[in-house]
Amino acid sequence: MRGLSLLSATALALLAGTTGAQNYPSKPVRLIVPYAAGGSSDIIARLYGQRLSEDMPHTINPAVYGKVPYDPVKDFTPLTLVARAPQWLFLNPSVPAKTARELIALAKAQPGKLKIGSAGNGSGTHLMAELFTRGAGVDITHVPYKGAGPAVTATVGGEMNMVFTSMPAAVAFVQSGRLRPVGVTTAQRHPSHPEVPTFQESGVPNMVLTHWFGVLAPAGIARPIRDRLVREFTAAASYPAIVERYRALVLEPVTTTPEEFLKLIETDLARWGKVVREAGIKAQ
Numbered sequence: 690m691r692g693l694s695l696l697s698a699t700a701l702a703l704l705a706g707t708t709g710a711q712n713y714p715s716k717p718v719r720l721i722v723p724y725a726a727g728g729s730s731d732i733i734a735r736l737y738g739q740r741l742s743e744d745m746p747h748t749i750n751p752a753v754y755g756k757v758p759y760d761p762v763k764d765f766t767p768l769t770l771v772a773r774a775p776q777w778l779f780l781n782p783s784v785p786a787k788t789a790r791e792l793i794a795l796a797k798a799q800p801g802k803l804k805i806g807s808a809g810n811g812s813g814t815h816l817m818a819e820l821f822t823r824g825a826g827v828d829i830t831h832v833p834y835k836g837a838g839p840a841v842t843a844t845v846g847g848e849m850n851m852v853f854t855s856m857p858a859a860v861a862f863v864q865s866g867r868l869r870p871v872g873v874t875t876a877q878r879h880p881s882h883p884e885v886p887t888f889q890e891s892g893v894p895n896m897v898l899t900h901w902f903g904v905l906a907p908a909g910i911a912r913p914i915r916d917r918l919v920r921e922f923t924a925a926a927s928y929p930a931i932v933e934r935y936r937a938l939v940l941e942p943v944t945t946t947p948e949e950f951l952k953l954i955e956t957d958l959a960r961w962g963k964v965v966r967e968a969g970i971k972a973q
Contacts, residue, residue, distance in 0.1 A: 746813045746961075762958070765905040767950035768919050771926055772940045773901040774855040775879060776817050778872040778888075779841070779863070784850050789825075789872035789891035792851070796827035804830045806840035806849035811970055813900065814840065816961065817853035819968045821872075824893040844868065855900045856881070856939035874898050881939045901943075903950055919947065 778789060784803070786792040796803050805822075807815040810833045822829050829851075834840040837854050844852040845867045852859075862868040870885045876897050878887060888896035904922050906915060925931060926942045935942050945953070964970075 762951070762954060764908050766908055766910050766915055767947045767954060768904040768906055768915065769922050769947065770901055770903040770943050770945045770950060770953070771922055772935065773899045773943050774857070774938075774940045776814075776853050776855055776874045776898065776900050777859065777870045777885075778817075778821065778851060778853055779844060779859050779868040780851045780871055781844050781847055781849070782866065782869050783847060784869075786871060787869070788886050789821075789888055789893065790886070792871055793825045793827055793891065793893075796825070796829055800828040801830055803850045804832050804848075806832050806834050806843050806852045808837040808840055808854075809833045809835060811965070812837075814853045815970065816964055816968075817874075819970065820896055820964065821853070821888070821893060823968065824888075824895060825891075841868075860938055879939070901953070903945075903953075915947070 778792075780786060780792065784792070784795070786795050792803075805818045807818055809815065812833075814837060815831065815833065818829070818831055832843075832849060834843060837852075837858050840849065840852045841854055841858050841862070843849045845862050856863075859868050859870075863870060870882055872888050872891055872893075873879050873882070873885050874896050875887055876889065878885065878890075904918070906918060923944045926944050932942060
């Protein structure tokens with residue numbers, strides 16, 4: 690096995706050889722996280738790296754870049770999801786708003802003044818910002834960073850007023866009072882923070898969604914290797930240390946069959962492609 694690559698928000702791509710299926714893996718599993726430290730992908734990669742050692746959103750990039758050096762369906766073999774989580778809108782505590790509805794009123798009173806950080810142009814967090822500002826009818830200035838971790842750090846430090854991300858990248862700052870969650874993309878209020886209204890409650894449509902994390906292997910991987918990897922990642926999702934950590938990070942452990950995962954990828958390709966086209970988003 691040559692390595693494992695964790696892709697933010699949508700996929701972990703597994704870079705594995707297709708030979709030696711009988712004794713696979715013949716070498717230690719190596720995790721490569723092509724994102725700035727501190728984001729959700731980095732955190733989840735470390736969880737699975739620790740267990741199995743004994744963020745470029747996969748379905749968004751094709752829509753944003755037009756042409757990418759891979760086909761998100763044909764060039765990969767989906768294995769399984771490993772987790773999912775809602776997206777949250779976090780504010781720096783200096784912003785005088787306790788809910789998304791209050792934030793919308795504030796933004797309407799000060800067009801363009803408030804700033805929202807993201808993991809980069811065309812990233813999942815950028816698309817979340819677009820969904821929110823378009824749905825709420827507000828003008829908030831978007832500022833791209835090189836990863837979710839830096840965007841969160843900038844919001845904690847006051848450079849940004851707000852940021853979208855999943856809870857793993859922000860939970861420590863929420864617990865210390867350095868970030869305030871004001872909206873969540875669940876259909877009902879999340880049990881971890883029942884005081885935070887949903888975007889649906891706040892009058893912002895089309896914002897019921899989850900951020901998922903999954904594992905992919907290259908197309909053409911040997912079936913015995915594919916099945917072994919599915920078994921290992923599925924088993925790891927119920928490992929007590931991972932379940933406990935998921936609970937602390939407000940993540941939901943979830944696994945799927947390769948066929949169910951492929952269907953999800955195809956559905957999301959169509960969904961995010963539509964969002965990118967309507968918002969006119971282009972990577973820079």
